[in-house]
Amino acid sequence: MRMITQFIDGERRSFPSVRLTPVFEPNTGQVQAHLEHADATTVAQAVAVAKAAQPAWSRNSPQHRAQVMFRFKALLETHQQELAAIMSSEHGKLIDDSLGELRRGLDVVDLVCGVPHLQKGEYTKGAGPGVDVYSIREALGVVAGITPFNFPAMIPLWMMAPAIAVGNAFVLKPSSRTPSASMRLAELALEAGVPAGIFNVVHGDQVAGEAITGHPDIKAVSFVGSTVVAKAVYARGAGAGKRMQCMGGAKNHGVVLPDADLDQVVQDALAGAFGSAGQRCMAMPVLVVVGEKTAEDLRKRLVGAIANLRVGGAPDRAAQMGPVVTGEHKRKVEGYIQLAIDEGADVVVDGRGRSLPGSEEGFFLWPTLIDNTTTTMRSYQEEIFGPVLQIVRAETFEEALSYPSSHHQGNAVSIFTRSGDMAQRFVEQVAVGMVGVNFPMPVPVSYHSFGGWKDSAFGDLNQYGEDSIRFFTRTKLVTQRWPSENTIVR
CATH class of the missing domain: 3.40.605.10 (Aldehyde Dehydrogenase; Chain A, domain 1)
Known part of the structure; x- marks a missing residue:
């Protein structure tokens, strides 16, 4: 050995x-x-x-x-x-x-x-x-x-x-x-x-x-x-x-306004939540969606897109997501999914209980989508660090803005909108260290600097x-x- x-x-x-x-x-x-x-x-x-x-x-x-x-x-x-x-x-x-x-x-x-x-x-x-x-x-x-x-x-x-x-x-x-x-x-x-x-x-x-x-x-x-x-x-x-x-740690939010390009949001959400199996501090594990109609439409699109997401081993060049790092970490993420259920959230797509043919002992989890998450839930407050995407519903822009601003972790946040005015208001008012506009993981280029706020x-x-x-x-x-x-x- x-x-x-x-x-x-x-x-x-x-x-x-x-x-x-x-x-x-x-x-x-x-x-x-x-x-x-x-x-x-x-x-x-x-x-x-x-x-x-x-x-x-x-x-x-x-x-x-x-x-x-x-x-x-x-x-x-x-x-x-x-x-x-x-x-x-x-x-x-x-x-x-x-x-x-x-x-x-x-x-x-x-x-x-x-x-x-x-x-x-x-x-x-x-x-x-x-x-x-x-x-x-x-x-x-x-x-x-x-x-x-x-x-x-x-x-x-x-x-x-x-x-x-x-x-x-x-x-x-x-x-x-x-x-x-x-x-x-x-x-x-x-x-x-x-x-x-x-x-x-x-x-x-x-x-x-x-x-x-x-x-x-x-x-x-x-x-x-x-x-x-x-x-x-x-x-x-x-x-x-x-x-x-x-x-x-981080609990990065993506705020989706009703005028957003939802096709692009879906692609960005897949990359932000499930890339690297969600194991990165710049992941986007929470979508705050403004308006019931927008939330329902986005949820339906996400379910379809997740069904087509290919999970595979690292050598599989066609795969879009691999395993998590250890069996212990897999069990931890699975525990958060169960916690969300116990807290009353709606697990729309459950990534537990599956294995990759030929790699049955590998540490694979499939993407999980959770809707009707609330900000009082532990599964929202804590960093899951796995392939889990949560949807939080908001009625107004101001309510959506308040969620990332009041969260104890302030690493990164993104807004998805066609409105330059709303985007500018968001950039100026949100209490988070790194901000993306129609960009899911706003990692600054090397000649700027990287760092969040709060915890x-x-x-x-x-x-x-x-x-x-x-x-x-x-x-x-x-x-x-x-x-x-x-x-x-x-």
Whole structure:
């Protein structure tokens, strides 16, 4: 059985450990590897290696680090099929989904190839008589990332690429469910010219995570995961004096007005709710539909479209949805479907109780559609993180606007309408961090930044874009005055 170890100081290293967990193949339900968990001592070794390597790396010119990032980007492009296969084999997402994920990660690598410009400071000449003021953006030292199972390459790239490009050393703890992509990223970074010790990967669970947030030599931590864990990680790291950036869960709404193009809404809803089996923080698992006639029409269209949705294994290039990540997660999602029934919602299409011929042990769930959901239901309030789409009915625009605005998670929201006026009112008034207009998953491009509001994000700076450069650097301000030669006493 394959063993997944740590990546420290430029090589795969195994440490004596009795703590092993299985890594599953979601398409078959079989164990494909065992993962070695890092303890606090192992994390400390990775941090020590990173701390020793970082000063020399940061002294390189920004142009040199940019050249390394260019080579890294080229290697990622060369190996994208290999990386996609690794991701799909551990996550279960379709190959095309994995390739799409990698492209979004590559966008951030592409961005930080411009680090000589991004890391520039500012200069003011003549701020006072003979006084100039300028700023310098310096690397923090050793920084870390803790990433979720659902994007095993993209989110590590969102974190490590800007962190390393500006001169830091980076310690990554990926999800124990999808660990192998990070190992391959580390090897490709080394091949690109990132020195040994600058990018290290440690595996594990809460033990390794707490070792990272508690280590005094780690100056900043970027985290993506559930809201409960994000809040705890933020509190622990901030309490230890670290710079923290913690992205939590989401319950993203799609608000459908009566004038919307319902054919397009159906296609966007299928992609938003069921793409990647709904296991992404930018999924659109709730449709808030204004007007009974619109709701009935949309429900009927969705039932027909869901019936034609093809569920299949990752290698099936005609499939539109694959399995969820583990059997445990499948049972959790099924529990939410039953909860919705118990709460009085109407399960129109039930995705439970089916299996894929030839892959009967795989972790497959079919799409589920739930209507007449109310905002008091737990199944509405909590993030399901699976292929479940809920319909909430509203009578007016103002009522529909209030639902995403009052929800405790404020990651993303979309509105579907032909009215520019209504769309503009919605954009201005909705209390959510990322907004789409006739667009189901409003993930910003790499040169903006990614981040929600309320319980979806903890910390002042978002991911990627210029915010990532600010997060992974500290500003030094210099005020200088030089005496003129005629004032020097000889």
